[in-house]
Amino acid sequence: MRARPQIALLEGGRLHLQDGPIDLVIGASGAAPAVRCAYRAAAERMETILDALCAELPLLRSPVEPGLCPMHGTVARRMHCAVAPYAAAHFITPMAAVAGAVADEVLGAMLGVAALDRAYVNNGGDIALHLGPGVAFTIGMVDDPERPGLFGNVRIAAGDGAGGVATSGWRGRSFSLGIADAVTVLARTAAEADAAATIVANAVDLPGHPAVLRVPARDLQPDSDLGERSVTRAVGRLDRHEIDIALAAGMVCAERLVAGGLILGAALHLQGVTETAGIVPRLTLPVAA
């Protein structure tokens, strides 16, 4: 017998849903009955998401075969579709998009029952967004979850077509093969952003650099989908030249994804240096008044 999902209303009218590793903070604005209705739909949808995912877990932890979608569950299918474009050139499993896909699924359930001006489903930093006409979100980007400090803001408006934001990096909860402190990606859906953030964060790297401590993923989580692949556990101080080289490698990847229409934009952050691609504006440093 396992614990049921936790449901709680937070201050500021937000909804908190948690089940196993899924931890959602949801916000919606619109007419009060619509918001209530949407929250109920989110909580109901949450009831079965984790069980359905776990039923297909072995498949979800296996590398994707291009073109084939053997999954049954809707979230699992979202995960598969989000990572499929990368399967030919990279090692990737649907798990790379799990957080974003869950966020998309819950947002979809909400929008299916209620007209909302604006809504977000934040799954541990991977966020599905809904923006009605004339509405905008400002999203603050953080490079180190242990010591949150904003390194920049991204403003997303309805016309941008961004339905998802996700962040990946070695400091986050999920493992990264690269050394980026954080890569934040804007894409059409949270699942697509999630998968792309993983790919771009992996690309920010200095292979073989002695200041980077890497450990096989299995040593940390025996059932990790990354298996024996080495994940980054610590990155020592790099000089500016090394930072630029690592970021340039990530930027090549990010620009390719922007050009291919897979993402709308990205911000890559490594040891105090930020590079941006696509619709993410160049970040300006705060100026003392």
Add this chain to the structure above:
Amino acid sequence: MTEPKADMQDDKIRCDACPVMCYIKPGLTGACDRYANMDGELVRVDPHVILHRTLEQGGAVVPFSKTADWDGKLLPDAEAFVTAVGAGTTYPDYKPAPFIIASEVDGVDMVTVVTEGIFSYCGVKVKIDTDRHLGAERSLIKVQGSAVGHVTTSEYGSQMLSLGGVHHLTGSGKKEGRVTCETLLDLCNGKPVELTIEDGATVVVQAGKAPIVNGAPEERMRVGCGSATIGMFAKQWQGKVDEVVVVDDHITGVLSEHQAGKLLGIAETGIRMRGRRSTPGRYFQVAEPGTGWGGTDISDPLTILDPFDPATARPGQSLLMVSTTGEHFAYYRLDETLRPVEQELPPALQESVERIRENCEPALSTVLFVGGAGGSLRAGVTENPVRLTRSVKDALTYVTCGGAPVYVWPGGGITFMVDVTRVPENAFGYVPTPALVAPIEFTLRLSDYAALGGHMDHVRRVASIANGEAQRRLLHRRDNPWPLSRPGAPE
């Protein structure tokens, strides 16, 4: 809910808290970060929920893992960081530091050299958020009649004081040294101290609290200089008043002449300011410094105006005069002879004055301790002291003060600054020399420590001091970085 069970399988355990059924290795958490394997036992750590709950309750956030009853193998950090507070010193200098503590952080042996430093060359820098004039630069600051420091250069809309230093501590007689030492000690330990500035104000300073200037608590620091205030609020004044003067001891701003007014097409008003014009709409020295309007000595703002220019000014023209904190304000209309006559502030302008106030941050006194560990203290760390300095400069060694982050000043020696409010309570002490005693810790890899000539035979494991020695266990402050997990240091 039922308690999850753990199936033992060699050293890993299988969590059944949720259907993911993670295998969890000792010292690590499952995919959720909520359940962990602590010495073969499945325990709930649940940082997210605790954090949420505490935040929602408005209470202090308790870092779930940095508590005394947790053995510390879960996070990449070792859990116990031994600070130098109360550790004792290396005097007479050749003794190894009282505690040289090794801990394993993610498989890498780290060592923290813990000592209290005796600082006869030390002082504090005090930043007092007020635009009120406290005293001229270089004025002496006295406590109980003894000089303990001076007013120094102002770097922004706050007044800076420099207190202590070797000259006052040991160079000028017994009483001055003792009073200076007491003053520094009290300020560093967060106690209030009354400072009298020669030909200036009397200020009660307490780290992290509002300054009390001549008996009146300061509430807010100015929103910006007079010119900046014009720029920030020009648009809100447009169409509601003909002219605005923001009175400020540093730069007084005049709306119609200022670039912001020009860009908005605000008409000339024929206003004529006293003082020295810097650039259009910006005036220096409209009055003497003081504790009146905007840090000047004036109580009637009209004294900084010359008569309006009759070629441009017209009767009925309106004028708002306001200070940079919104604390002082007055509203005038020009009569037939173009003399300003005070009238009640219209509601539309009341809002803008309120807005200035609202944008002023709370005024605080902040105290930074500045000390140099460049001398003999280093011998307690290594037999070859200069290598420690180099290692700090190369960022291989991380310096903390009672576990608080410090800024190490570039150049020679290990001169560091620390915000005293981030150091544990009563961390500072003194010796009758007189000198201050401050905690200082050096954290580095054990292998690096050996390489720089460390006292390897005195290194002890963190577990070995767990019992038997008098200890004060404190929660790690969440706003301080964990000393054993620095960027650049292996975690």
